[in-house]
Amino acid sequence: MSEMASEPLGREERTPVSSSPRRPKNYLNTSYTARSWLLTTDHKRIGILYMIAITFFFAVGGIAATTMRLELLTPYGDLVGAETYNKLFTIHGIIMVWFFLIPSIPTTLGNFLIPLMIGAEDLAFPRLNLASWYVFMVGGFVTMAAVIFGGVDTGWTFYTPYSSVYSNTAVALVIVGIVISGFSSIFTGINFIVTIHKMRAPGMTWFRMPLFVWSHYATSLILVLATPVLALVLVLVGIERVFGVGIFDPSLGGDPLLFQHLFWFYSHPAVYIMILPGMGVTSEIVAAFARRRVFGYTFVAFASLAIAILGFLVWGHHMFVSGQSIYAGMVFSVLSFLVAIPSAVKVFNWTATMYKGDIHFDTPMLYALGFIGLFTVGGLTGLFVASLSFDVHVHDSYFVVAHFHYIMVGSTVLAYLGGIHYWWPKISGRLYSAWWGRFSAILIFAGFNLTFFPQFIVGYLGMPRRYYAYAPEFQVYNVLSSAGASILALGYVLPLVYLLYSLQNGRLAPDNPWEATGLEWQTSSPPPTENFLEPPIVTHDAYERPSATISSSTGGQP
């Protein structure tokens, strides 16, 4: 594999910027036709297709959020009315949860990297992989069609009997869209599970796998086990809505709490679908930029599985004031305290990984540190809302909005962007502007905190969520939040600009620009279609470095 060894960074830096590079055949330059993209079964190209799709959906959800934050600048409904506002937060939630956060890391980075990381040529089922993207797009466009046909006003949570009987909006259509997209989640999950079980290169034992792969394995288990329950509950809502069969509406003999149990049985694990891949990305980045093995590898790997399993047992903590039995509430509360432990263990291990490291503060590392910060705040406030009597007060308030944005949005988006910046040289074969990268990472971290931290306060003070008009005493916090959102919006647009710019104008990336371990850095940037010209054989543990690398990096001595 000597021809794949990483080249020294210095030589690449002298490469002329705009010369037409003569690169060996790789997955990008092998063909340029639309057909070669739309009918590709190459996991790397499918990852890019997903990346384009979710960037579009993120923009849609983001525009809805921006409009809401503008409306909330004043306590009165002056920019949009109640109906429009309700549709905005519904579409923001639906698009962001099912068409951005859940697919974000697994379908883009996971798709691209899992075969590379375990030394495989592709996923186990390449055509199923392509099918999953088409299914996802059909689901996305059906959902978007519902928006065009007047929108939906149920909130992304579809609480019954409002969604099943009372709402006059396009609920059935949006349910169809979400159920369709759920199949793409299941396809991806099955594909990852089989790939990780069956396609590992010789020598790539389970406990030599990068933690990114472990966390995707845990994620895939949840995707496969939980998504069918979402499909089931949404179809039941549709049946009650369209055929008037009593399932959730008491006036038809149904039980509205049944909906909540089924919905959260999916939607709580769904939070871990969003966060586990982000944890995987963070493990990779921290190890790479501390030039260290991840501290407590086995504990971090098992923490992912523990989160996946315990995550299925805490759904009732969304229902502490719903009328659920108080004894059930106590069980769900203690389990929610327990599920926080593996998450905290991960945070401690990442921190310990920095000990005696050789730390480089490149853009991905800034994102990873930001992830740890936001995840810590999000996780700790999770303990607040897991505490029964405290949750009674803040349930359905902006405190909860802030909490889950820290966990689901702050953490997941920072990990996603961190991962994009970390693997961009591998994906695109180009380097982006390091200055703009660092600047945007800091901007996003600052903007995020300014947006969501005031929401903890205003929620505790009594502002309920999903209010388009609110009591005047809450205005100052909402103005802060809206100001933060404008910074955040800028922070999100910048990477789009300089990353796209780098595709044409960026310096050519060496195979291993970060001196990282991992099989994906041993193949060329960008990789050839078949990933490795010679099938790799793994002889080292994950993140293990030849001792020469460590000693040469200390104190800047050669």
Add this chain to the structure above:
Amino acid sequence: MIHLPGLNQASTAAGQVDLLFLVLLGISSFFVLLVSGLLIYFGVKYRHGSSADRSNPPATNNFLEIGWTVALLVIGLPVFVWAASMYFHDEVPPNNVLVINVLGKQWMWEVVHDNGRREINEIHLPVNYPVKLHMISQDVIHSLWIPDFRVKQDVLPGRYTTLWFEATETGEFPLRCAEYCGTQHSGMTGTVFVMEQADYQAWLENAAQGTSLAAQGEQLFSRLGCAACHKLNEQEDGRGPLLLGLYGRTVLLEDGTTITADADYIRRSIVDPQAQIVAGYEPIMPTFANQVDEQDLLALISYIQSLANEDGANQGK
């Protein structure tokens, strides 16, 4: 008790919830400072190019891993127990409690006092006296939140839920719907008026309506013809079960199970009589779901409860 700015501590629960909040805030601040402090310290000390000692970096340490796991349990579980016991206490009302009926509907709160006095989006209640809101929704799920009291409870269609608290300050406190309930959800707000107990009595008796909820129920009972089957004295044998002294009693059902005759049971027996047949009776009662609304049901339940009061079998609603 510690007082947070911008929010009143106007109930017995409020101070305790705030104390829990401050303890959680303390624990969280400790961990945020610990993690961010270590990240910054390591980041500076082991930055690329520094001359820090990097020899023998540890790969893992089982004692450390088990140690911090146990430490988290030791810190977390007492918080759980504290919050859970407070929750349990706040769910179970004392015996001498004033019951006020609340009806949630898109998009208003309708409040019915036992003496028949009604109000919209306002709840008048006495200070320093336990109050229990006995709530039901006429349509979708709502949630009644009084931030200054730190209490909240979802209001469900088809089933009564309750919320009890004891106000400790007189004054006006906002009341908000917390569960999204449709277009005008943001407008489903109101005011809780906490009054001196004597003022509250005066306010209550000032009602022009005059007819108590139980008396309204009695009129309905006769108008709907309930008495044809449900006789009102123990000597007569009706086709339906005797309602005298029923409220709060344990009832044996046809399938051998037992159930406490509470408000939910009586409501269900009126709107869905076939669901739970009392042992020894024929399933002949038709549903009254289309003839009574939630207001009527509250009145009927109040009446049936008053029959138990006369019988001395009252165990509280």
